[in-house]
Amino acid sequence: MKPTIELRAAPHVHSGISVPVIMRNVVGALLPICAFSVWQYGISAAALILTVTASCLLTERFFSSRTGLGNTLADWSAAITGILLALTLPPNFPLWMGVVAGFIAIALGKSLFGGMGFNPFNPALVGRAFVQGAFPSTIASFVPSYAPQRFTEFVPSTLTAPLMQAADNSAWIGHAAIDAFTGATPLARWKFENFTYSAGDFMTGVVTASAGETSAILILACGVYLAMRRYLDWRIPVAVLGSALILAWAFHLAVPARYPEPVFVLLSGGLMLGAIFMATDMATSPVTPVGVWIYGALIGIVSVVIRYFGGLTEGVMYAILIANAASPLIDQMTQPKVFGARSR
Amino acid sequence: MGIAELFLKSSFARGVHPVAHKETAGKPIRRMPFAQRLVLPLSQHIGKPSRALVRVGEEVVRGQPIAEADGAMSVPLHAPADGVIEAIGLHVSARGPWTESIVLRVYQGSPQRVAWADPVDPERLDHEQLIAAIQATGMVGLGGAAFPSHLKLGVPVEHPIHTLVVNGCECEPYLTCDHRLMLEYPQDLIAGIRLAMRALGASRAMIGVEDNKVDALIAIRPHLPADGSISVHAVETKYPQGAEKMLIKSLLGQEVPAGGLPMQLGIVVNNVGTLAMLGRLIKSGEGMTERVVTITGPGIAKPGDYWVPIGTPLRDLLAWAGARDCTEREVILGGPMMGQSVASLDVPISKGVSGVLVFDRREAHAPAAKNWPCIHCGACIDACPMGLNPTLLGLLVAKREFEQMAGKYHLGDCFECGCCTYACPSQIPLVQQFRAAKAFLRARASA
Numbered sequence: 001m002k003p004t005i006e007l008r009a010a011p012h013v014h015s016g017i018s019v020p021v022i023m024r025n026v027v028g029a030l031l032p033i034c035a036f037s038v039w040q041y042g043i044s045a046a047a048l049i050l051t052v053t054a055s056c057l058l059t060e061r062f063f064s065s066r067t068g069l070g071n072t073l074a075d076w077s078a079a080i081t082g083i084l085l086a087l088t089l090p091p092n093f094p095l096w097m098g099v100v101a102g103f104i105a106i107a108l109g110k111s112l113f114g115g116m117g118f119n120p121f122n123p124a125l126v127g128r129a130f131v132q133g134a135f136p137s138t139i140a141s142f143v144p145s146y147a148p149q150r151f152t153e154f155v156p157s158t159l160t161a162p163l164m165q166a167a168d169n170s171a172w173i174g175h176a177a178i179d180a181f182t183g184a185t186p187l188a189r190w191k192f193e194n195f196t197y198s199a200g201d202f203m204t205g206v207v208t209a210s211a212g213e214t215s216a217i218l219i220l221a222c223g224v225y226l227a228m229r230r231y232l233d234w235r236i237p238v239a240v241l242g243s244a245l246i247l248a249w250a251f252h253l254a255v256p257a258r259y260p261e262p263v264f265v266l267l268s269g270g271l272m273l274g275a276i277f278m279a280t281d282m283a284t285s286p287v288t289p290v291g292v293w294i295y296g297a298l299i300g301i302v303s304v305v306i307r308y309f310g311g312l313t314e315g316v317m318y319a320i321l322i323a324n325a326a327s328p329l330i331d332q333m334t335q336p337k338v339f340g341a342r343s344r
Numbered sequence: 345m346g347i348a349e350l351f352l353k354s355s356f357a358r359g360v361h362p363v364a365h366k367e368t369a370g371k372p373i374r375r376m377p378f379a380q381r382l383v384l385p386l387s388q389h390i391g392k393p394s395r396a397l398v399r400v401g402e403e404v405v406r407g408q409p410i411a412e413a414d415g416a417m418s419v420p421l422h423a424p425a426d427g428v429i430e431a432i433g434l435h436v437s438a439r440g441p442w443t444e445s446i447v448l449r450v451y452q453g454s455p456q457r458v459a460w461a462d463p464v465d466p467e468r469l470d471h472e473q474l475i476a477a478i479q480a481t482g483m484v485g486l487g488g489a490a491f492p493s494h495l496k497l498g499v500p501v502e503h504p505i506h507t508l509v510v511n512g513c514e515c516e517p518y519l520t521c522d523h524r525l526m527l528e529y530p531q532d533l534i535a536g537i538r539l540a541m542r543a544l545g546a547s548r549a550m551i552g553v554e555d556n557k558v559d560a561l562i563a564i565r566p567h568l569p570a571d572g573s574i575s576v577h578a579v580e581t582k583y584p585q586g587a588e589k590m591l592i593k594s595l596l597g598q599e600v601p602a603g604g605l606p607m608q609l610g611i612v613v614n615n616v617g618t619l620a621m622l623g624r625l626i627k628s629g630e631g632m633t634e635r636v637v638t639i640t641g642p643g644i645a646k647p648g649d650y651w652v653p654i655g656t657p658l659r660d661l662l663a664w665a666g667a668r669d670c671t672e673r674e675v676i677l678g679g680p681m682m683g684q685s686v687a688s689l690d691v692p693i694s695k696g697v698s699g700v701l702v703f704d705r706r707e708a709h710a711p712a713a714k715n716w717p718c719i720h721c722g723a724c725i726d727a728c729p730m731g732l733n734p735t736l737l738g739l740l741v742a743k744r745e746f747e748q749m750a751g752k753y754h755l756g757d758c759f760e761c762g763c764c765t766y767a768c769p770s771q772i773p774l775v776q777q778f779r780a781a782k783a784f785l786r787a788r789a790s791a
Binding site for chain 2: 004006008009011013014015018022114115233284285287288289292331335336337338340341
């Protein structure tokens, strides 16, 4: 065969870090968190994660092939949306509602804007915000973790028939015979009962919450791994957690009886998952070096403000969505300084 | 200078760290034999093409001028070998398919000694004579830009120059020709630096060498003059450390004004390869007939640094260096970050070619044909040494907002180092787009 010469434009080498490599690694870093959730909540959690992810993938496939983008599943971004979305839902969330959440996340959160890179809001949070509005009571009802029958029986609500109200779980919970189960998340217990958990409770997962809220330390470890491999921008979680920590600490110092320890604020709710895996969504966060700090601080501050002064128990989702909306503006206002330009 | 100073170094901000692949650094420079035919484009430099002095059928000796400088913005061209002029006409070159060139058939039996030389004592030349002597060597910047050396060193009087920065960074991956020159020809380098300092009226010279070439630092140090006018400094190994503005920032901590030139700060930057060659040529009074070229890459069986006669066609050069048979390959003149791939193996080595890089299909990190939409990760912003916003520039180029790119977002400050494209996970050909945008703006300005 006659040798042929290839012509390419410089540069002729590449870092090797491509979109699918980044996305695949993020998926990989989410798997331990999924595994922990399944360990806590059993086959119901597994079914929810698989169902929501499948819903996202099918929706992505449907729209990408119809909008001329080809098969975009290979970039792995839809899988991230699916897994993240599942981790923000109660593990006993009805599967059919999970399908709805996944469809909305991709269809309204992503495909509507033209697919990966063009979405202004984090697709997983768009899906989550939709089901929060559509099924407000179901999304706030939890079953206890470590129920003995969790690997043999589905939670009744998981298998709720499509378009039906979530099935009643009280018999299943009673069967588990767990003492003093309240069914409330740590943030709700703090808000309404002024009860705080210890840091150790969050590490072992005995608290009741959506999968992504029960394993703050594990999430942190996965985030550190991704940051070290340069697959996520470490500045954003540092800004989010740092600003939340400082604000919570200031409140705690001012009124210790009213406001919890700063470490509770960091470990409870969706702050850790949000800071590490959602705020860092590249398409919806600023690109400028100064901008990412402002954006992260905005998320941390708004999260704490909503938790302390809002009607909701948790504010991370809205904090990130608000910051997403602000990020083009932040970018515009924080253009990098050109080399050799006179300081502004 | 103590050993500790090797590890204490400032650097410019951002940039990238490509895998160095300096496999050829440990091997001495070898000599490439003369090809049957040498092809000598009349325009191997930036500026006006040279004017041919010879006719077809004329015999020439090695070192004889075969083309003269056409005015001040031009350089002469010397016969790289004894032989006979076979043709003067259009020939393929790295500049394009048809470049006015002289084709020299080499006398293979000749001993190929340089037979045309005019040795001078550079210490006795005044400024004008020195600049003229530099122009007579036909020297251009050997780092790749091929800007005539007599123009670079003949700075207008309104810019008094105090410092000569000598670029020994060789930040492009794979290339080792400057590294080998520093190791093997340190006296020539120092001679060239002294010459350049005299031409510029500079009182000091600073040699910047990336800290992955500590052996070069050690090789140069014994040859430094006792008065301390020439010093050598380790700088961080980071691409593009060898870019003029980056190296000035690293060595002197000063930023050349955006859109400006180093001479505005009283600084001129020259590459070690250029100065070592100049130091050699002025002393002996010879013209430039050969240069050191790094021939390497996964597609080369005998990688190394070679003294290559100017005008050697790539086909002969690759045959000698043992290009492996492969069905698909990319031949790049220069380094992998800023080099240019060529369409034909008939392209000759010209004065500005520092390396020939052959990539075959197995080259793992070659950018794939596939690319993805911009995901706004900001990797390009964290890579751009000039502090530009390639993300935004890339979006503007897609909308053909060229004026806005040049005006508000400083497209003109992009020197096409390729960092943004190297780092882009979506593998968007950003530099290529910026080149296209600049070409569009140039075309509009001249229309």
